Every structure is written in C-alpha cells, then in structure tokens.
Amino acid sequence: MGDSKPERLIDENGRRIDGRRPDELRPIKIEVGVLDKSDGSAYVEFGGTRVFAAVFGPREAHPKHLALPDRAILNCRYHMTSFSVEERKPLGMTRREVELSKVIREALETVTFLEEFPRASIDVYIEVIQADGGTRTTGLTAASLALADAGIPMADLIAAVAVGKVDGQLVLDLCDVEDKYGEADMPVAMAPRFNSIVLLQLNGRLTPSEFKKGLALAQKGISEIYKLQQEALKKRFSTSKPLEV
Amino acid sequence: MGDSKPERLIDENGRRIDGRRPDELRPIKIEVGVLDKSDGSAYVEFGGTRVFAAVFGPREAHPKHLALPDRAILNCRYHMTSFSVEERKPLGMTRREVELSKVIREALETVTFLEEFPRASIDVYIEVIQADGGTRTTGLTAASLALADAGIPMADLIAAVAVGKVDGQLVLDLCDVEDKYGEADMPVAMAPRFNSIVLLQLNGRLTPSEFKKGLALAQKGISEIYKLQQEALKKRFSTSKPLEV
Amino acid sequence: MGDSKPERLIDENGRRIDGRRPDELRPIKIEVGVLDKSDGSAYVEFGGTRVFAAVFGPREAHPKHLALPDRAILNCRYHMTSFSVEERKPLGMTRREVELSKVIREALETVTFLEEFPRASIDVYIEVIQADGGTRTTGLTAASLALADAGIPMADLIAAVAVGKVDGQLVLDLCDVEDKYGEADMPVAMAPRFNSIVLLQLNGRLTPSEFKKGLALAQKGISEIYKLQQEALKKRFSTSKPLEV
C-alpha cells in the first residue's frame, strides 16, 4: 500500500485516485462526546484518517510555577499511534509531532477565551489512530469540537482541511498518496465567522495565483466542514449514543 | 555458565541441580545495619543471589509538591548492577526493574504505618549485586529489614521467597537455572503475622492444585526466613560488627 | 587534517608544528561585549580555538526550590557546536562536556562574590565554535571576561592556558595536534592576583620536575593572557564596535 507512485493521480475524466472530483471532500464522520473520562471529546474521520481528541480542564495548572496570573495555559499534544502510518512510528514524540503540536496549539489559542481562567490549564490531546493525509487538519477540527464539548468558551469553532497540487491540478482534502506524490500540500485552518486563518503551512511549490485559488478551495471545504461540525454539536446536545468506530 | 539447558533439573534421588531437596531453601545469610550512611540497611544472600537494601527517611518529601497531607510517600527503587547478570545489563532502569520496583513498593506499603509521617518520604533502595534467581524476593526480604533497622514502624516484617515448577515438580527457592529452564516461577511475599500475601506474581504455568501446593511450600519457606530475619534483627540490636561479603 | 601523526612535533630548530617556540602562545584575540542579548559576553580566540561566552544574571533562581538563602547559584554550561571538532560531535551533552562544565564552574565560583546575591542565579554559557586545543582554558578565559562585562563582582579575573609535553619537551598552549599526539596535556587556570590555581587537570604523564617546570611555563603564559584580558576590558569600557569573527 502506497509503496510506489501511481502512474497518474488524476485520470482522463478528472477523477482522483479515490474517485473524487478535485474540489470534493472525502466522506467525513464526526462524533462529539465519545470518551467518557475527559471533559470534552470528539472523534473525526476524513476518509481513512481517524482521530480522537480529548480536552481536560480548565483545571489548576500543574506544576504551579507554570501558571499564568492573567490567563489559562493551553497545552496541546498531537500524537500518532505507532501503527497509524505505513512504517511503524517509534514510541515517543517525533520532531514532526512536536512541530504539529505547536501549530495546532497556536490555532486553538487564537479562538479560545483563555483570559477567563487565570492560573488554570486546558489540556488538549489529539490521538491519530490512522493516518491517511490531513491528520493535523482533522486533529484540529476534532480538537475544537472537544473544546466546545468541554464547555470552554470560544469565539468560533475551527474548521480545517488541506489543499494541494497533484498532477499539476489543485485539489481539496489530500489523501496520503496525493500528499506523498503530489507537488504541494497546504493545510489551512480557519475561524469561519471571522474569515481568519488560524493555521497555515505550505509544504511544496505553488505559484502565487495557485496559492490564491488553493486558498479559495480550502475556504469552500472549510465551510462544508463547519456545517458538519455544527450538526455534530447539535446532535451531541440532543442525544448521547455510544461511538462505533 | 547457564549457557545451555541441563539434561535434567532433578535427579533420580529427587535432588536438584545444586543438591537441594525440593522443599529446601538455599543457604541464607542476613546482616542488618551494613551501610553507614543510610538510616537503615540490610544485606541478604539466598545462595548466589546477593542484595543490599538501604532506607532513608522519614524525611521531608522532595520536591514538596509530591508530599501528601495525610501520610508519607514510600519510594522504592529495585536496581541491578550491570554485572549481576549473565549478559551485561545496560545502565539505567530496564522495564523489568521498573515493574519490580512497583510491586516491591506495594508490598512494603502494605505493612508500613505511613500515616504516622504526613508530608514525609521514605526512600527504599535495593541493589542486586549478583542475581541467581529470586532477586525480587531477596530484595524485599532485605528491604523490610532495612525499614526495621531505620526504626520505621511496621505491622510486620515481610518474608519472601519464590516457588516454582521444575521438571514437573514443585520446588522452593528457585535458582537461576531452575528459573530459566523450569516451567513456572512464582514469587510470594507475606506478612506472616497476618497470614497475608503482600506480593504475588506468577510467570509460568500451574494447575490450580499445583498453585495451592506451591503456596503452601512458599509459606513453609517464608516461616523459616521470618525466623532468620528476627534473629538477624536481634543480633543487630545487640552488636554491630562490620560486614564481610 | 589531523588524520595521522606527524613524524615530529618539534623540528631541529626547536620550532613547533605551527612554527612557535615552546614557550610561545598562539595569536590571541579577545573582544568583550559581543552578544547583545546577554548581560555580559566575550569572544576569545587562541589560534584556531574560538569560543563565545555569555553571562545572564544575577537573576532570580529558577526553579525557586534550587535557590540558596545565603548566596547565588552559579550555573555553567560548556558546550561545543557539532562541527567544532574533527568528527561530528553528537547533539546533546557528552560526558566530556559535563565534566568540563563542572571544573570550569568550580574555577569561576572560586573568584566570584556569590554571597552578594542570595537567592539569585548567575548563568554562564560557553560555546566552542571551533576546537583546536585548549578549549576549556579558552572558554574559562572568556567566561571570566563575560562575568566582568556583566558587572558581577569578582576577586580577580581568571586567565587560563594549557601546557603540555610534546616530543619529550614542555610546551605552552597546545594546539590540537600537539594535544592528540603529545605525551601530556595540563590545563591550568589561575587568579593571578592571588597566585592561586583555580583549575588544574592533567591528562598524560609528567615527572614531578616536569610538572614544576610546566606550571612555571603556564604561569608565564597566564600573565601574558591576563594583560590581554585587562586591555580588552579597558577597550570595552571605552568603545563598543561590532565584532568581526
């Protein structure tokens, strides 16, 4: 699986390797409140990418000398299981996981009213159980739902998706093979109510005009995801059936 | 040494590889108060297994945020020197040492009046200098003596020994070769006054009836060890000559 | 470079591999106040050995439980860049760096009025960017200047140099090849005003009489270095032009 580059990533009908159109999201599944022992949680699937997120807090910051007098600390750990990827990931945090934990945390900080909880900490844990492209955007989408589920006040939800360039064409919501053999991968996360970007990275090569088109494509995907998030939250607060993965 | 499996572990006369009968302990040597700089210490040999234990405390828990308001913390580190075993043990704590530190600590906690020392810590260090089977039970036997030597109030001493199954037969106080090539190794530690088990593990395969017989065998060994412990403590408090290993 | 032992390290005219006489220092360059963001700093070159030192503090000790009620803590880290040596040095602190950090710190503690800053810490960072022999003595020479630049009160500056034995002859200020293929390397640091040795190590083999001659040779070098240090400090306090490495 994924061992060698497919001859073409987009066929003569403009269909992608998994049959999608360029501007089409993968099937998305969202459930909120899936883990009992955390204060808030969510499970999100974007195709083969599967992620749990859980939130603990606000609670007293620990150790105490890390507490801030005027706001809560937001900690975030993005982590993958060893078997979520093609080659077994070593135990412990890789440099990639350290970096992604940072940019995800910064995105979450942007929309969270941390000033309401001086001296507290809010801890966000993201666990990728299967990685098929877009794990950071899926993780961030899940994390913002888990924060909402925990009742942490936020200015907006965060919806996130990657856009990319594959066989010269801009596509929405890259899967793993497209990420690996494509020309660019650009994860984008937004606070849609504010039309603000809260996470942005580019790994690859785009012309400025491709960048602009790619961003528009991401915005389209984000508005779809945002709707699904709101539906999932509504469902959460009307019922609470157990999760089936 | 120990490189290949002996043809038989019990001979036609029912004697074990080192000449013992199945229900016979190895020669045991116990000395209490052998290390000057600790608050209590003991040295115990079970045949080729040689262990030091030392206790520090009760003393102020450090760092302070670990202190408990209603009782002392009991810390325990079971550690082996690199040359105590056949293949050089890497420096640092192996997973085995981490696990054994935990079960030994839990055994010690069971009999120690930790409630008498709020906010304090009691630190128990066990150092295996030669391993020939039964290091955890020997270490625990030594640690409870070191606690007594340090004047820490306890409901009872702990006496411990492993039983096992070798060539289909239950035997007391396994040596290394018996452990390695035998069918089961079951370390047992008790607080004899209470007829209570404070450590119990099984690594191997026993029928329920073998388990019961094995436990009875362990109890027999434990009552012998308990006597030796009491004698060693008496000797400690009447004299204090230097140790010869 | 430095791959194999030169046939001789001192030629028929008594000249060393780099043309120096046995009692001659390498060209020394000293600049004080070279790094903007620290409270004090210095850059020192002894031939190919190039070292930055920076000082932070006195500042509140952190974490607080490390603070001492009657004096400042002096922390010191001696560190080399990965490319400063022949074979790439692994990232992180080697055992050699740990040891040298200790002896350098002890030398600095000897002359610093730590009692004037209870509960504070003073942090000294030494970074070797190129190593060509004598990195600890060059680092210490730089660190004492950085402390002076930071306005930390000291009983004296520390001047330091290594002496060694090469092809049977005592020489001053070893370079890398002399250190590697010579018979002895003896780093010496002094507080010249007190005629006191504040760092002393020997790695190699000297007769007692060679030791005494070597020490005298070191003292000669140290008095030259001490002058250069004082000049550099004067220059620092009259001007402040940017550094060119």
Place this chain on the structure above:
Amino acid sequence: MFLTSKKDLTARIMRDKIYNLLLQDKRIDGRHPKSLRSITIQTDLIAKADGSALVTMGGTKILTGIKVEVGSPFSDRPDEGIFTVNAELLPLASTSFEPGPPDERGVELARVVDRSLREGKALDLKKLCLVEGEKVYVLFIDIYVLDYDGNYFDPALISALAALATLKIPKYEVVNGEVKKTGETFRLELTSLPFTVMMGILGEKFLVDPQIEEEKVLDVSLIIGTDEKGNIVSIQKNTSGPIPVNLLDTILDTAVEKTEEIRKKFLQEVPVKLAAEGEAAEK
C-alpha cells in the same frame, strides 16, 4: 497503609457503600460481584496495521495494533520469531495519566500482557522463523488505552489476542539468503487462548472486573490469567494491600470460570484460527 486502612474520608464513605452493597452481592453499577462488564470487540479497523482490534469492557476502551517487521532472532533462540508488547496509557483516557514515556503502570500492563501471551503459549514462535539464525518475523504489539474506567488489564489482553487472531502477516520468499516480500499474507494460528480476569478484594469479599470507582477503594487487587485447560498462566498482584490466604481458593476457581466466559465471547466475535490440538501441546 497499615494493611487495609484507607484514611481519606471520601474514600472511606465510598468504600463503605461499595462494601455494604457487596455484602448483598450487589455493586454500584448493578452488576453481581462475579459479573463481567459487557465486552465488544472490533477487528481489522486500522488498515495501516497488520492486525488491530478495538475492545471495550464497560467504559474502558483499548486499541491494539500490530506491525510486522523482519529482524534478527535472539542468539539463544535462533529458530523463533519475536514479539514485543508496549502499552501506553494515553492522557486522553484519564486525568490520572500523563503525557510522556510509559510510567510504571504502563510498563506493568505491557509486561502482564506479554507474560500472559508468552506463558499462556498463545503463539508458536517457531512459525515466525524465516531463515534460522538470520531472519525472523518481529511483531510489535502496541496497546493504547483510550478511555479508562477501571481494569485495563483484561481488555488489553483481549485486544492483543484479537489483533493476533486477525493478523495478516506478509509472506516472504527466501532467495539466496535474502528475504523478499511476495505481496501475499498469511494468518497466524493461535496455539492457545489465555485470558485474564482482574479480581478485587474488599474485606472478606471479592468481585471481578472492577470499574474505576471500585478500583479506588479496593483493599487489594490481582490479575489472574488462565488457559482453556484451566491452567493458571499468570498472576499479578498489582496494588498495595494484603491478600488473605484463605480467600485464594475461591478466587482462583472464579478466575477459571470467568476467563472461560471471556473465551466464549472471544470465539463468538473473532474469527480465530486455532492450531490443531497435537501441535499446540508441544513447546
């Protein structure tokens, strides 16, 4: 503690409540003292793993995945494959778990599962040899606790066995001493099905499979593993506290009975391929 004292007031009240229920053969979640929580098992849910299983036991949820690699055998067992077990108590599962390398509880969990598989002879490691002394299969069995509502031991072993039972091992051919993937996979036969059950003791009473509120007030607990023939294959006393010797007989009988119940459930849910009797008997 001195033997069974638990001084904290809230814990005391909860302990009394649980103990008083036990005296009437009842529990806070309505179970009988000897009833297990309900178990669900899903396998093959992680496509990137060679085997995987998500197991819930009441509110405790555990995901295990297995990756297969090729490596060198241990020198004293040149004709046997290798497996290693790791366990991570993920911080999203409980406020009592911290991020970072496995603490002593994670290490203990991994080692108890490892011992139960090994001494319970679940696998025939000789079937995992490719070239004697040179190349063998290495199975990385990685256990993640996703939600912790008490007793992670039993579901962890169930998930490890379910992942093993459904494991698809890449086939290799040996060409001039080198190994090459053929692209096909094969299933591993299990030679035995050891399961554990966690036992909690409170006063002179005991219960099986404690949930978290019970775990917090038990005098002591232990995990007992048995195989399908009723052999005991692993024991781990895993908390401080005394086990009264006179309770052990009943506890052991119950362990054999309850692990058999787990085994039946497992065989219903998981398409396990068991080795023929004759083979399984050897070692």
Place this chain on the structure above:
Amino acid sequence: MFLTSKKDLTARIMRDKIYNLLLQDKRIDGRHPKSLRSITIQTDLIAKADGSALVTMGGTKILTGIKVEVGSPFSDRPDEGIFTVNAELLPLASTSFEPGPPDERGVELARVVDRSLREGKALDLKKLCLVEGEKVYVLFIDIYVLDYDGNYFDPALISALAALATLKIPKYEVVNGEVKKTGETFRLELTSLPFTVMMGILGEKFLVDPQIEEEKVLDVSLIIGTDEKGNIVSIQKNTSGPIPVNLLDTILDTAVEKTEEIRKKFLQEVPVKLAAEGEAAEK
C-alpha cells in the same frame, strides 16, 4: 487569546506605539515597514566544518556549519544523498532560550529551514550519491542561534544556503564497492536559491523582518519562502493569532519582492555555483 487581544499592560502600550508608528509607515528602529534589517554573511570561518557561515540580520546572529559523512541511502530513494537540519537556540542568545534538547521552537526552525531547502529544490540530491543503494553523502546542517533579536528564520536559511554554497565535499573513489577518500574536495552546485521572509501583522497593517520588540506585540506572524521564479515554496504561520484573509495578497507580493532582495544580496556576498538552467528544472 481571543483573536487579537493582548491583555498585558506593558505589551499593550508597546503595541500601541508600534502600531501608531506603522500607521505612518514607520518603525521603532527607523525602518520602513517593508525594509529588511541589514544582512552580513561570512563564510568558511570554521575550518573543521566542511562548510560554514555566520550570518547577521540586524542584531540576530546565526552560525551554521555542515559536516559531510558517508552513509546508506533511504530505501525508497536509493540514488539520492541525504541532508538533515538541526537547529539549537543557544541559551547564550536570549533569556528566553533554555539549555537542553531543542524545544518546540528549535524543532520548528529546523523543520522550516529543511522544508524550504527541500521544496525550494536548493540541492540536487542525486549528485550526492556514491554507490546506488549503498553509499551516499549525508550532510548534517547544524544551525546555532548565537544572538536573538527577533526573526531567526530568515538568517538561518541564509546561513544554511551560504554554508551549502561554499561547502567542500570530500571526494571518494569507489574501489570494489568500498569507498575511499581521495583527499580532494568538490563544490556542490545549487539548483535553486529559496529564501524566506518573516511577515508580521498588526491590525490591518503588516511589516517584514520583525525585530524582537516587534515580535512580542504582533497579532500574528508567518514565514513565506519563495524561489527565484516567484514560486511560493514554504509557508509557516508560527504564532497564535488570526491572519485576515484579505491581507494575504499584498503579503505574498511583498514576500516575493523581499526574498528577491535577499537573493541579490546573497549573490553579491557568496561565491555560489549555480547549476545550469536545464538541469535545475528537473526533479
């Protein structure tokens, strides 16, 4: 934060000052919002490194050295050499850096430089292969921040490229599958010159290459890398805070312009050997 609020009073005052200057196209150090700080580049200053460069950008000072070793290629790229980027934020550079292994900022810096070099196609890794599938050059690009006065990203990439441009790679001959140093060295051709520029946003205004006082009060910042053809080759939003979508067009145009300015400066200062156009175009 909730989007752009910064509650600390001192920070607020400094923010207002910097913002008010920005409204007049001014900055606290006298620069125009779109002016870079002055850049100096020294190469070949560490004789023990195979390549090295000390770069200052205003008060930020960065030393990069490269060591070349011979190692095995990655199995999926048997004909390509390898490079790795490490970055250490040395504690002597700033009170905000701690001794110890790289924290998340050091990791981020290394990864942003790595991505910019890799996606900017600065190197032709196939030129770093010695024996396909067996032996390739491995370049260790190690970045040390010596003095930190804001924006370590741009000078770090400049110093990495300057060290690469002046790198002297030991030549090896292949004798019976073994490699042996010949004692000679060769220079690496660069196939592209990607540079980054850090952009800071404050309200509806933005500035380039923030110094430290500016960094502390920005609403948000991002680093944009481009190559000589005006392609965007890397982006990293590196702080919390919102990027208004409508500012991005102008920011991108400015990034292309300012990286071109850095490129010119670089070409003046560093004796870079560029691959012929044709070659550089491939991948």
Place this chain on the structure above:
Amino acid sequence: MFLTSKKDLTARIMRDKIYNLLLQDKRIDGRHPKSLRSITIQTDLIAKADGSALVTMGGTKILTGIKVEVGSPFSDRPDEGIFTVNAELLPLASTSFEPGPPDERGVELARVVDRSLREGKALDLKKLCLVEGEKVYVLFIDIYVLDYDGNYFDPALISALAALATLKIPKYEVVNGEVKKTGETFRLELTSLPFTVMMGILGEKFLVDPQIEEEKVLDVSLIIGTDEKGNIVSIQKNTSGPIPVNLLDTILDTAVEKTEEIRKKFLQEVPVKLAAEGEAAEK
C-alpha cells in the same frame, strides 16, 4: 565563594575544629594528616562478572565489576582493545546521591578513573585484539559506590585495578574470520599500577584521603595519580577553591609517597600478574 570564604555557621565551626586539629597534625578520626584510612580489598566475589572487587577505604565502600564482550575496534586504533569506565553514585550510599543517570560527579569519577588507567598505562590494549581491524575485546568497567564516607576516587581506582588484575577473559579462537569461545579464560597482565590519592587543603595545611566531614569544609581538594616510577599520570582539581601555588611541591611529594603505600597494600592483597619490565616500557 570568594576564594576560601565559607559562610555557613555550622560549617564554619566544623572547619575551625578540623583546622585547629590540623595545626597539631591531628584529625577528627584520630589520623595523622598524611595517613590513609585502612583499606580492604576482596576480589572474585561476583561470579557473573568476569572480574570484580569490593574495596573499602574507611567507611567508603565501592564495588567494581567487569564484563568482557567482543566488539569492533576504533578505526584509528585497529589493533587495540577497548575499555570504558562507568561510575554510579548509588542513592543507597548517601543522602547526597539521587537515583537516575549519572550526574556530573559520577561522570567526573568515571573519567578520572579512566584517565588514570589510560595515562597510567595500566593495560596493554594491544593484548586485547582478536582480529586486527575487526574484532577486539571490549571491557566494561562499572563502578558502584555503595557507601560514601568521603573520597570515592582512590578506592574506585583501587577496585577497578583489583578487578582488572583478577579478570578472567574468555578465550576465543578465530575460525575463518569468525570468533568462537573456547570455554577457557586467561588472565590479563597489567603493565603498570597507577594509583591516586586525594589531597585536601585547608588554609596553608593539607591532608590526605579526607573523610566526609573533612570534605565538607576543605578549601579545595585535588586528586593526584602516580605510577610506580613516580611519574604523575593524572591530576583533577575537583572542587571550587584556590590551590596556593607554593603548597604544590609538598603535596606532590606526599602524593608519590602515599600512592606507593597504596601500591604496596594492593600487591599484598591482590594476585596481580605484572608484565615483564621490557614490555611495560613500550607504548
């Protein structure tokens, strides 16, 4: 400190007491300033080690064991075996030692013992080569401080040398470039017997082999190693404080004298096999 000030009151009182005794050539444990504590040496007490020794020097107790393995030589010394020295200051030895990886004191101890053995030319490493450039003996010399009553340096080196002197090295035969254990062992000849003595300075006086109470109040201390010919083979100033230059001559003379005393004791107690003079002289 500023040179020799020690401000703590209790330390001051103890210092004065020890200093006043020194002025009368006396010490708190009744020794003369130039008297060593009594030394005991037991060897061969760890059967699983290839060599071992337990050494006490007064109340300080140190256990050293050596394991021998076969490994690859360093590329610049293809015909020499390897030894490494590790030291652990076990927490059971002193309240001032913590569990965990060696701190700077443990590292220093290991490195001082290592340097004393290496520069003191205790071993002929060429005798530890099996196949040049391929296989050599690797000796792991691991030192554990069991009880710490001051000065762990001197007994650590004694125990390392006693373990080396009684080391039983497994013999290997070389068959087609592969090495195989023959089951026999051989003894290592020592080529020299370097010992150290720790010197403590207080005011203008000094003493040898300080015990713990003395260590705490000394102005400064240093460890001096010498070989049997009176060469100085290692020096380590190991605490903060000044060494007055004018004291060094007498200190050195005493060091030579006291290490010779240790050497005599060692030769009485340990069945050491010394290389013939001629051989020992080479390097």
